[in-house]
Amino acid sequence: MTIEIELKFIATPEAAEKLGEALTRWPHQHQAARELTNIYFETEDNQLRRWDMGLRIRGVDQRFEMTLKAAGKTIGGLHQRPEYNVDLEQPELQLAQLPQEIWPEGTDVTALQARLQPLFTTHFQREQWLVTYAGSEIEVAFDRGEVTAGELSEPLYEVELELKQGSRDDLMQFAAELGAIGGLRLGSLSKAARGYQLAQGNPPRPCQPFPLLKAGAKAQVEEGMVAAMSAALTHWQYHEEVWLRGDAQAQASVTEALEALRQAFALFGALVPRKASSELRQQLTTLEEYLNEEPRVASESVFSTLSVTTQLALTNWIVAAQWQKWLDDKSRAKLQSSFKRFSDIMLSRLNADLKETFVDVQLANEFYDKSTRLTRQLLAAHLLSGAYPADKVHDWLSPWQALQTAIASKREHELRALAKLAVKQPVFWLSSQK
Numbered sequence: 001m002t003i004e005i006e007l008k009f010i011a012t013p014e015a016a017e018k019l020g021e022a023l024t025r026w027p028h029q030h031q032a033a034r035e036l037t038n039i040y041f042e043t044e045d046n047q048l049r050r051w052d053m054g055l056r057i058r059g060v061d062q063r064f065e066m067t068l069k070a071a072g073k074t075i076g077g078l079h080q081r082p083e084y085n086v087d088l089e090q091p092e093l094q095l096a097q098l099p100q101e102i103w104p105e106g107t108d109v110t111a112l113q114a115r116l117q118p119l120f121t122t123h124f125q126r127e128q129w130l131v132t133y134a135g136s137e138i139e140v141a142f143d144r145g146e147v148t149a150g151e152l153s154e155p156l157y158e159v160e161l162e163l164k165q166g167s168r169d170d171l172m173q174f175a176a177e178l179g180a181i182g183g184l185r186l187g188s189l190s191k192a193a194r195g196y197q198l199a200q201g202n203p204p205r206p207c208q209p210f211p212l213l214k215a216g217a218k219a220q221v222e223e224g225m226v227a228a229m230s231a232a233l234t235h236w237q238y239h240e241e242v243w244l245r246g247d248a249q250a251q252a253s254v255t256e257a258l259e260a261l262r263q264a265f266a267l268f269g270a271l272v273p274r275k276a277s278s279e280l281r282q283q284l285t286t287l288e289e290y291l292n293e294e295p296r297v298a299s300e301s302v303f304s305t306l307s308v309t310t311q312l313a314l315t316n317w318i319v320a321a322q323w324q325k326w327l328d329d330k331s332r333a334k335l336q337s338s339f340k341r342f343s344d345i346m347l348s349r350l351n352a353d354l355k356e357t358f359v360d361v362q363l364a365n366e367f368y369d370k371s372t373r374l375t376r377q378l379l380a381a382h383l384l385s386g387a388y389p390a391d392k393v394h395d396w397l398s399p400w401q402a403l404q405t406a407i408a409s410k411r412e413h414e415l416r417a418l419a420k421l422a423v424k425q426p427v428f429w430l431s432s433q434k
Contacts, residue, residue: 005168007175008187009159011142012303015183016157019142022181026131026174028140033127036060036143040195041093042119047112051104054192055116057091064088068098069192120149120195124156133174136166140178147191149198156191159184172316179308186237186311205242207253210235210260210379212393213386215339224339225268228383229318232260233311240307243298251296256379258288261314263380267346271334276326280317283310343384347429350377350384354400358419364412367419371407378404385428392428399425 011019020030037059042048048055052071057064070082086097095113103109124145131138139162146153161178163171178184197203213231215224236257243250261284265277274281287310291301301307316322327335354377357370378400385393399422406414 005171006160006162007171008190009161009175009179009184009308010187011157011159012183012299013157015181015303016142016144016159018181018183019140019159020127020129022178023129023131023140026133028132029130031128031130033125033144034060036122036124036126036145038122038191039091039118040120040122040192041116042196042199043112043115044117046196047115049196054190055093056192057088057093059091064091066094066097068102070102120147120199122147122156122191122195130164131174134166134170136170136174137164138162138166138171138174139164147194147198149195152198152202154194154198154202158187158191169316169320172312172320176309176312176316179312180305182305183303185240185302185308186315189241204247205238205245207239207242207247207250208235210256210382212390213383215386217340217387219339219387220336221268221271221339221342222335224342224384224386225264225272225335226318227386228264228267229261229314231383232257232264233314233318235260237311240298240302244302248295248298251291251298251301254301255288255291258284258291259376260379260383262288263376264383267380267383271331272323273326273331276323277317280310280313283313286310340387343387344429347381347384347427350380351427353377355423358403359423361419362416364410364415367407367412367415371404374400374404374407388428396425396428 038056039059040054040056042055054069055067057066064087066086066088068084070084082102084098084102086094088094093113093116095109095116098109100109103112122145124143127142127144129140131140139160141160141162143156143158143160145156147156159178161171161175197205211231213224213227215227219227236254239250239253239257243254262281265281283306287306290296290304290306324332354374357373358367361367361370378397381393381397381400385397399418403415403418403422406418
């Protein structure tokens with residue numbers, strides 16, 4: 001088994017043409033393009049997908065390799081997943097050659113193999129460079145081809161950076177320099193994820209509401225902070241994809257993700273010194289201002305250098321825990337305390353602020369003036385509510401969200417009644433304060 005650490009970019013065709021020239025800035029070894037074909041396998045009920053696994057057979061130069069990627073971690077476009085590789089003489093599955101312990105307990109591997117069928121394929125040319133950067137060796141692979149499932153297909157232009165030797169910090173810094181050529185964006189969707197989408201008939205990807213943060217009851221504050229930042233980044237990248245595929249409303253969801261990040265930095269600002277994130281927060285503010293200036297063209301915005309360098313900076317801030325070097329012992333101890341207890345306190349403050357803001361509002365214009373504050377507080381509530389029963393959270397959120405919707409649609413005759421209902425809503429977190 002190896003732990004694969006790679007960063008994935010989606011490229012425009014124009015950026016792909018500039019890649020080779022850009023890489024001449026660093027010492028490297030070049031390998032000419034080769035034809036690769038991957039066949040991905042799945043059961044009829046998507047058992048591997050439900051286990052967060054991916055299984056393929058790759059063919060190149062009459063050689064075959066079976067690869068299983070197990071559940072791992074993806075933040076931004078940085079993928080870290082256990083990977084198991086087996087050389088094959090023929091392009092036929094041989095699951096028995098994989099370690100037994102990788103499967104969930106009780107798995108009948110022979111029966112599983114009998115259920116597996118080809119689901120989709122990727123066919124592409126791969127050109128590679130082994131780059132020496134600082135003290136590390138980084139493999140750059142440019143894949144140009146297509147993903148195909150049945151009669152459906154879509155083009156493939158991907159640039160993958162894989163750390164072969166050295167430090168993850170070097171990988172991230174190299175990615176930032178490479179991203180400056182323009183026409184690149186971080187890709188959190190793997191080839192397998194795109195293939196599954198095609199295999200399902202390629203239905204339109206809908207805009208999604210901002211999710212409730214997922215955090216365990218015993219999570220530490222630091223874990224909650226990382227989960228909050230990661231959730232906002234995932235929301236951001238998902239809606240970039242939706243926006244690029246033609247849904248103009250997704251621009252608002254991208255902006256919402258940036259606002260959620262602003263709220264996350266505010267929530268944890270008392271524990272993490274502002275100087276630990278000042279440069280990153282400025283990048284996020286600049287990008288948000290750019291998007292809010294006017295309706296933007298998706299391709300220009302998503303593939304802009306400003307967007308990709310900001311996402312890279314945020315990804316690196318999260319995975320490298322860059323706040324740690326700014327902490328004193330007191331702050332470090334607070335970050336290691338209970339996230340649920342922290343959320344109790346912050347939700348109580350948030351609730352008091354919302355009540356004070358809306359309890360005596362009478363005029364429609366006052367509601368409109370306070371709508372931005374409401375939006376920000378509700379995003380903060382999403383980031384703080386992951387350790388509580390979801391149904392209780394939704395019961396509390398619903399009247400506030402109804403007020404938010406009524407303000408946005410200017411249903412002035414409903415605003416006062418909705419505000420009165422919202423401020424009377426019983427809270428869901430006080431029972432955990434002991």
